[in-house]
Amino acid sequence: MDTISSYMTSDHHRCDELFAQAEAAASGQDWGTIAADLQVFLDSMHRHFKMEEEVLFPAFEQRTGMSMGPTQVMRMEHVQMRELFDAMADAVKQQDREEFLGQAETLLVMMQQHNMKEEQMLYRMVDQTLAGEMEEVLQQMRAAGA
């Protein structure tokens, strides 16, 4: 059976894969492909954030009463990453490769350190806290991400 940890961690890896694809596309000349690959990546990120912000974090906060704790920091980092998403999309619109790669590099490090904190700390806490309602929460997340 999936734990929340394993489910969300594999979703991180899926997003990583799509990131790598979008970044690799930027070495080619076709801005249409770059835009398309970027969109696929951004969609998967938005879906991931949605599962966390609409289902996982509220469930965790409700159970623990910690609304200003780790989940708050993670939400703030989501905001920071959304700014980078916008900057990447702008760079594609302006067909500015250097700017795109610079924003992509920044996002990569931001995203990875964020994932690290989630995978090694938050998700584990979540698995413990929500052990009794794991299946239910997973279902709600899948529904939110659908």
Next chain:
Amino acid sequence: MSLQPGLSFSQAPPILVPFRFFLSAPLFGLLAALLMLWYGTSLMDSRWQPSVLALTHLMTLGFLGMAMVGAMMQMLPVVAGSPVAHPVGVARAVHVLLLPGVLLLAGGFLFGTHWPMRIAMFLLGSGFTVFVAAVGLSLKRAPPDSPTVVGMRFAVGALVVTAALGLTLASNYGWDWWLIERVRLINLHLTWGLLGWVGLLVVGVSYQVVPMFQLTPSYPKPLTRWLTAAIFALLLLWSVAQYLPDAVQEQAMLAVVSVAAIGFMVFAVVTLRLQLQRRRKQSDVTLLFWRFGMTCLLLALVLGVAGQVIPALDRMQGDNFALAFLFIAGFAVSVVNGMLYKIVPFLIWFHLQSLLMGVTKVPNMRQIMPEPGMRRQMWLHFAAVPLLVLSALWPPLIYPAALLFGTSMILLEVNLLYAFRVYQQNAKLATKGEPSST
């Protein structure tokens, strides 16, 4: 319900906490280069000379020590979820103690006078005590099942051993007392310092940053679970073997050293292989620095073990100079340099973004630390290392080697300062005003 006590997700410590260390590190590298130019070929006469001891400590305590202390204070909240308490005060104290401490230690070696050595002992001893206490507390609170945390704990343990031995040896210089065990203690000191503190920290940190920066697969579980513990245990065994009866001592030590070397070789090969399997196609300076560093580590290990088996090889490369340059400049400096090029622009972006969100657009990492400048510095370093290594065979090469190494260190400092200026200029734009100087 048992949530980890003390787990914290707090944001990065203030920017000067790591930066005061990062900006100091290349200056010690530059001093090391100047020292090589000044003493030139005479350095190769013997590794026991004061000038060589000064050189070694400028590179290890100065460049590596500064960068590693700064990076560790920065990384603990992210990789261990456990920030150092009172980071501003701790960073300031450690920096203010270590910086003159290293200079006085090098000066004490060079000029053979007692008082700088005595003051250096006090400064370095108290600096490392503060650092180890602060980082130790943070690591104690960290989740125990993270291989990086485990690696960091062993590395800090090795640092304690290295520092204790170093202080003992320094007191010998400071007071001229009769230390019959000197050679043995020096071997212990440098092995714990290089393989223990430097080696184990790099291994532990790699488990996180190699997959993270290049999107490689993770390191194999058995490796991350056992390697750092095994190497630490081997270092302990090796230390004990020093005191075995002469008849068995040599074989025992050779066996232990070979196994430890194999451990590091496995690490280097796995790292290079993972990087080949990276999902991220974009190559960057950090990746190239790491590949270069891992290759040098492999060469150093092969040379180190071969030198134990064939003593003539040791003599040929002048008292292990080639080995030392490969390990310190080729492996450790490269890896640290590559890391700085990721940590520094990211940190500046991260701090600027929280200051400027909604105010103005934040420069991206490539604007903060432009790629061409990093590449130039990288190529200088890549040219310097082989010359340094070969100067063990043909000493006059030390001059061009030192020139290249020194220039590379100047460029590294210039690159770091450029990035820091981008931070300062942009931070001014924040309506909230600049954050406090710490």
